[in-house]
Amino acid sequence: MSSHNQVGTWVRRGSLAAGIAFTATAEYELARRLGAKPPIAVMLPLALDCYVIAALRWFRAFDIFLSLALMCAAQVAAHALEAGVIKVSLDLVTVVSLLVPISLWRTHALARQTPRDATPPATVPPVQLPSTDFPEGSKSPEPVILERTDEQDADGTPELPPGTQQDALPPIGDTPSEPVLITSSDVAARAGVDPSTVRSWVANGRLTVQGKTDRGRNLFDPVELDQLLGVQS
Known part of the structure; x- marks a missing residue:
């Protein structure tokens, strides 16, 4: 099981590295074709790739879709310019310029939604049971002892006074009262x-x-x- 997990981890890492290496080149060339200097042109693939990594790391479906859509838009624009299908225009510059702010916004939004920032659940305080310890010098309540009667049943077991075993309740309404046994x-x-x-x-x-x-x-x-x-x- 551990070897299977290791294989899966390395497959994911290899796929991510290959995808970023391929797309970053086209994104860098796109920024250069639109007039960005080499140090600044690097920021476009860096911003997009960081957003993709964050979306895959915390696995938010919306951000996975949006990050890949931004990456695909940059790829299409870069290869279309390279092939001469389209030319540099105000619309193209506007779309490419929005890729970095959107990536920046969503990357920070993802980082703020991680479980590490979640508020821990409130703990219920333990219930305090009353103490059975009595103050020093005080006496604990004495148990109630029932006195034995002189009268005993035929089998020798102590009996309660006559009439206390089956005291009848007062009659309600016209209900006839039963004799006391x-x-x-x-x-x-x-x-x-x-x-x-x-x-x-x-x-x-x-x-x-x-x-x-x-x-x-x-x-x-x-x-x-x-x-x-x-x-x-």
């Missing part, structure tokens, strides 16, 4: 029995499980419990 520890407390008795009621079908808590504990309807206790009494 209670846990097995609530059932045992209200019935005055051991939690094992509550499990036996569930196993015998005397008390129906109405739902589950997030931890998987059974929930019961207090209305059904009141009915069960009324039957027992």
Whole structure:
């Protein structure tokens, strides 16, 4: 791959050198035929060739077309004068005189448009996260610790106070409110029995499980419990 790139580079350089050497001679003779002194006549091919090199170097399509068009105009005029097809006239002098100013203008315009003069993109400042360091002598916030309750479910896991698991929201409009479900520890407390008795009621079908808590504990309807206790009494 590197050898292929080197070959391409040398081919481009050779083509450019040969083209400039051929066209520069005709451009110099054109300036001499129009009355320019030898040191001044050199400026015509120099200005045109610098413009062509700049257009090819920075590869602007418009400038490539324009630079080659100016070079071709100088070539046609030079060879036409050499062959005696045309003679020196005011129109020819005017056209050739404009070649250098146009080349000068576009060469400097190309140089000012190079990526080296481009403004670098604005960088976004990094986001500063709040510091977790506390001033010397101050205390960090203490974690909130939930107190354990004395009441426990049948499986021995601490339970929250009765009625806090499924507090119902106030009814909206005419929507009937649903009863607040209670846990097995609530059932045992209200019935005055051991939690094992509550499990036996569930196993015998005397008390129906109405739902589950997030931890998987059974929930019961207090209305059904009141009915069960009324039957027992």
